Amino acid sequence: MVSFKDACATIEKHILQIPLDIEEVKLQDALERTIAEDVYTTHPYPLFRNSTMDGIAVKYSGNITSWKVVGQEAAGEYVDVPYEDENSAVSIMTGAKLPDWADTVIPIEDIDAAQDMVMLKTSALYKPQMNIREPGSDRAAGDFVLARGTYLAPRHFHLLASCGCTWVKVYKKLKVGILATGNELLPVSAIPEGDKIIITNSSFLAAAVNSCNLEYVDFGIAKDDLTSLRNLITKILSSDINVLLTTGGVSAGLFDFLPKVFAECGVDVQFHKINIKPGKPTFFGIHNAAGKAKPVIGLPGNPVSASVNFEMLLRPAFARRYNVPLRRSFTAQFKGTLQKNDGKRYFGRARLLPDAGKTIVVPLASQKSGNFFEYADAECLFVMEEGRRELIDGDVVECIRI
């Protein structure tokens, strides 16, 4: 049995070692993907000297405070207005290119107009070079502006568009296989009867994998039969998946065949059983074949156990692989009392109550690892560390949003 910390480190190490392929996607499909190329500017920013304001452009002279408008510059409609004398001004719009001779822009709010003359308001600030963006003042041509490995949020899309990235190289999504095991399992479409139950882990894992921006392949439900499990898992491991997640078959029951089957299929066990609750029976191994190392994670069959394992062990590793910021940890004040009588790290399910600037975390009534109704209601997990035996009102606990 390994500690939670060691289990996390081992899983993360192996997930980080999976090589990521690169694919090109259209700019509009690059949101929430991780860019696989450095981005450089293709030209200076701005490309040309332009106005930051709507107003008039003039050649600065400290003595002159009224001008004759001799032309007009609209954004995208540059005309070469000739310089007449120091009283010349052009009406200019935000973003419009300045005539070569103009060096200062006065905002429209700071001038009064009378006939064809404009006059500086006495209250107005008037300084040379003001309200002008010089070519290359934001970035020069060829500047490095975005690093390979950045997880793309909306805020990056101006930059990508302006650098002409109609297509963007991004890291491909890892393909995660999902296999449920258990003779008691029925597909979601079935009506449960007798001693059978609907499989819910596969639907949870599909959603969880998608929410990590990865792809899943659902391999359905396998029976607890040694030979057929061995054949199926051999076939699955030789497919193009990068990671295999199974549920069930890793605990202490007579038909918990998976650790044995994994070994027979050439999976090198890294650990089996973690000092946590729920989720203790979890198996982790590596299948090496054809130069590829595929992590194999045998999750428990209990729905809450499988979910907590995914959130605590797998999501952080996948997020790290793709540089996805995970902002879900926080501390809160515990409400109620809770005891445990072992040295496992406990992940409870809870709801949150805002309370005058503090956050209160309230454990759900049922902490049973089979009760997925309560799990659906949980806003977060809270942590009761290995060495802790009791939580009481007001204790500060670590929480993880789910």
Place this chain on the structure above:
Amino acid sequence: MVSFKDACATIEKHILQIPLDIEEVKLQDALERTIAEDVYTTHPYPLFRNSTMDGIAVKYSGNITSWKVVGQEAAGEYVDVPYEDENSAVSIMTGAKLPDWADTVIPIEDIDAAQDMVMLKTSALYKPQMNIREPGSDRAAGDFVLARGTYLAPRHFHLLASCGCTWVKVYKKLKVGILATGNELLPVSAIPEGDKIIITNSSFLAAAVNSCNLEYVDFGIAKDDLTSLRNLITKILSSDINVLLTTGGVSAGLFDFLPKVFAECGVDVQFHKINIKPGKPTFFGIHNAAGKAKPVIGLPGNPVSASVNFEMLLRPAFARRYNVPLRRSFTAQFKGTLQKNDGKRYFGRARLLPDAGKTIVVPLASQKSGNFFEYADAECLFVMEEGRRELIDGDVVECIRI
């Protein structure tokens, strides 16, 4: 000019009034959608009396501490093992149905086996009814378990699967039209030259709309021409979009035709100009036709202004419409000094430095509303309120992750 608070309230009011259509999607496509139906259980949970542990099932008797194993119950493989006497036990797996006569499960860790007998360890706890899940103990048949309007996270998928939701009714994504205006604009595929620039707002808005789980329709780039703008916007407003976002053309320039065009197209202005920086020129109106009220938001052309407006005015309203939790506000300690000389609410761009349990917010060097390179680098916005004229080292400021 309206206050920021009033602008938010007005936009939110109108976004919340847009009726949402309902569509059915497959369970695996329902992640991050908002469910449009209440969910009830179809059967009791558990459906049958079963074991929570791997071990033996017995009929409790205080005096008996050793048993003869007379049968086996595997999950999903119920066999009717007849009761022999009070020394009878069946080997039982987690999740397996119990024989009618058995009322107590002893975990495998708490028994010793010798020949065909099993004995209770002296250290073991032994109580009647232990380690058994009774039918309906989690939920009864027909129980209400998930409310219409819930935004679906992975944690809801066990419940959905177990209730047989192979298809899920969800609220349709609003369709948001995006139109860029300006004679200076070139598409992303063009090479900028002369006084032209690449349009970046449309790519930002497409990503931003997608990140709100909405659909967009990109109507491209329109010239600053009254007649053609009027025709185009009339056409766009008669299409099946629910909301129109435009960029450019709402400021004080001679060719900022949009407010006039909107009025001519029958858009009732709700406000024009907000007491904020950046993003002051923003227009908001409602187009009523064929019984539909379509919000029309004229965003400024400056990339940072358009982005800040989206984040501060539109994202919260869309999130509220779909019950998406937005957890992006926090407070941090300001580092540096910043002055302003007006009463606008200022949204600065900044990066974050963790520092011994505190978060430090450091404004980016350039706070220019045209510099989208700095905007891409920003991790958050920070707020300098209307009445505040200065921020200094250590001031606590409100921040919003972007």
